Amino acid sequence: MEHPILQTTIAGSLPKPAWLAKPVKLWAPWALEGEALTEGKRDAVRLVLRDQEQAGIDIVSDGEQTRRHFVTTFIEHLEGVDFERRETVRIRSRYDAQVPVVTGAVARKQPVYVEDARFLRSETTHPIKFTLPGPMTMVDTLYDDYYRSRETLAWEFAKILNEEARELAAAGVDVIQFDEPAFNVYFDEVRSWGIAALERAAEGLPCKTAVHICYGYGIKANNDWKKTLGSEWRQYEEFFPLLQASTIDQVSLECHNSHVPIELIGLLKGKDILAGAIDVATDQIETPEEVAATIRQALNYVAPDKLYPCTNCGMVPLSRQAAVGKLKALAAGTAIVRQELSGP
Numbered sequence: 178m179e180h181p182i183l184q185t186t187i188a189g190s191l192p193k194p195a196w197l198a199k200p201v202k203l204w205a206p207w208a209l210e211g212e213a214l215t216e217g218k219r220d221a222v223r224l225v226l227r228d229q230e231q232a233g234i235d236i237v238s239d240g241e242q243t244r245r246h247f248v249t250t251f252i253e254h255l256e257g258v259d260f261e262r263r264e265t266v267r268i269r270s271r272y273d274a275q276v277p278v279v280t281g282a283v284a285r286k287q288p289v290y291v292e293d294a295r296f297l298r299s300e301t302t303h304p305i306k307f308t309l310p311g312p313m314t315m316v317d318t319l320y321d322d323y324y325r326s327r328e329t330l331a332w333e334f335a336k337i338l339n340e341e342a343r344e345l346a347a348a349g350v351d352v353i354q355f356d357e358p359a360f361n362v363y364f365d366e367v368r369s370w371g372i373a374a375l376e377r378a379a380e381g382l383p384c385k386t387a388v389h390i391c392y393g394y395g396i397k398a399n400n401d402w403k404k405t406l407g408s409e410w411r412q413y414e415e416f417f418p419l420l421q422a423s424t425i426d427q428v429s430l431e432c433h434n435s436h437v438p439i440e441l442i443g444l445l446k447g448k449d450i451l452a453g454a455i456d457v458a459t460d461q462i463e464t465p466e467e468v469a470a471t472i473r474q475a476l477n478y479v480a481p482d483k484l485y486p487c488t489n490c491g492m493v494p495l496s497r498q499a500a501v502g503k504l505k506a507l508a509a510g511t512a513i514v515r516q517e518l519s520g521p
């Protein structure tokens with residue numbers, strides 16, 4: 178590892194090049210097909226690797242260049258879900274969506290992202306991170322006409338995720354992160370089965386395990402929801418003590434420009450903290466000093482060797498220019514604090 182303290186990383190996605198998919202858009206359809214699409218995805222991975230490395234990001238990822246959506250693309254590779262049939266459900270109690278239907282036992286026929294992980298590993302010498310959706314967030318994007326139990330379906334997904342994660346780790350992935358934005362909404366379910374399902378997904382992995390919990394991309398439905406949350410966002414308080422007691426190594430959370438009281442980090446004693454020092458809901462690029470200020474605040478609650486400066490969430494809805502600027506700001510702000518910590 179290049180730096181023993183304050184290693185920088187990102188929460189997940191990065192914008193795609195316009196020749197691969199329409200920019201500044203979630204769920205953008207691919208602009209290529211067949212062999213050209215396969216090659217295009219790989220070229221895009223090379224580009225985002227270069228952007229991260231040149232910016233000075235330590236633990237790099239593929240920026241989710243090979244998937245259209247962080248949850249759906251994974252589920253599309255599974256058996257038991259009918260994407261032709263659609264039912265309307267309310268996603269995270271926030272907005273209605275026409276979603277695919279679980280019509281039979283869910284199963285993973287073959288590896289989903291393992292080839293992508295091998296490619297990523299072959300293209301960089303940095304430690305690499307790979308993201309997967311969390312079981313509860315997967316359940317929350319589907320209509321279940323088979324198990325008719327969110328808990329049972331989550332458990333089945335957890336087993337599938339674990340199979341995939343074990344193969345990703347074997348392919349050389351250093352950190353596997355499960356994205357569980359649904360944890361910020363369904364507190365009773367988090368308590369009764371959400372944490373257990375997450376631990377099942379991460380069971381026995383030889384690499385670092387992480388969970389990312391955020392307030393979503395900067396899209397309208399999320400921004401409207403955020404307006405209802407009041408001046409202090411204390412949702413994390415509901416389940417951080419449970420995560421603290423869990424087997425998960427790292428927690429990725431929102432900090433900068435968020436209404437999350439930063440002292441909630443203190444509830445995660447012993448865990449690695451991926452602190453969001455970059456706001457993904459705006460194209461405005463943070464100054465290195467703003468990033469440094471967030472890191473200094475976080476350092477009041479976590480030791481420097483356990484703090485990883487990060488983004489609040491994925492950056493796919495931003496322009497490429499803004500995303501690259503933000504990567505650079507993240508690294509530059511971190512460098513300021515590293516310098517301070519190393520002392521005169």
Ligand SMILES: [Zn+2]
Nearest residue numbers: 391393490491
């Ligand atoms: Zn997020």
